[in-house]
Amino acid sequence: MKLIHKIFLAVTVLIALFALALAILPSDGKDDSPDTDAELKKVTFRQGLIPSPIWIPYVVAQEKGFYEEEGLDVSILPGEGSASTIKLVDIGENDFGVVFASEALIAKSQGAEIVSLAAAQQQNNFRVYYRIDSGIRNPAEIAGKTLLSNQGGAGTTDFQVFAKTVGLDIDSINWRFVQFSTQSMNTFTKGEADVITGRDYQHGLRLKNTFKGNYREFNPRDYGVKMYGQLVIANKDLLTENPKMVRGFIKASIRGWEYALENREESVRIMVEKYPEFTFEEELPKWEIISNADIMPEEGFGYQSPEVWESMNGDFFSIGAIENKVNVDEIYTNDFLP
Secondary structure, eight states, X not given: OHHHHHHHHXXXXXXXXXXXXXXXXXXXXXXXXXXXXSOOEEEEEEOSSSSOGGGHXXXXXXXXXXXXXXXXXXXXXXXXXXXXXXXXXXXXXXXXXXXXXXXXXXXXXXXXXXXXXEESOSSOOEEEEEEGGGTOOSGGGGTTSEEEEOSSHHHHHHHXXXXXXXXXXXXXXXXXXXXXXXXXXXXHHTTSOXXXXXXXXXXXXXXXXXXXXXXXXXXXXXXXXXXXXEEXXXXXXXXXXXXXXXXXHHHHHHXXXXXXXXXXXXXXXXXXXXXXXXXXXXXXXXXXXXXXXXXXXXXXXXXXXXXXHHHHHHHHHHTTSSSSOOOGGGTBOOTXXX
């Protein structure tokens, strides 16, 4: 009887230990739960530009404590353009960045060791605006007209893809390269240019407020152009060195986006309180435009489609923006989405 009793006790202990092990490990075998007892891990997050409405979801995630809940102390830093942000992430100076997909693809073709972790904007917000009195009725009639555009960067490449798609010869256009400002917008509204390119929540909103009824727009998406807007990127080495941190960062960032989309006015007020140089009245309309865009695919926020990346890959190669096509499997991953 004593032997049976000892065997019974041993089996009971083994069962208890096994049950405890199952309770500790998540169902997929990955321990992604934040270590709440550990010191917060410092993370640098470089934006593409100076503070703008695109920052709102990440500022919300910061101020609401979403990053902290994942064990992260995130510093949101201003940028000097997507190309600069890509370089800083590529060399490991910053952990994460927000950049335009077009510039990420070009950089990847040139050897940058970056990976897109989430497509924050499923649709590019690039637009082509034209004056009604210019005589333009379709994209082909931009030929021979004067077009204002920023030289280099995502805007120029995005327009070239649009032109190629609609059969417009870019050499037939009278290009005027400018730094976008109130002055350049006035050049368009005064009739010194026929066409201007820009972003819907910036240039489009300004035209709506100051030039209402006197312009129209071409949305490249309506002509079959498939192109992501803003992406969240990281250096590929970070994905293998600290996958738990990467997964927590993306989870918290997406929570910030979802909260900001559902609570628009509150989120803009959070941004304005953090950056008092902005006003609620000016930033809310911009955030409404961004929020009303198609940014939630069926697969979930941030999902990236191989078809879209392949389409961009082919378009950029055809216009000479990249010398060789990239392996799209190396430029993006959905593995860190919640």
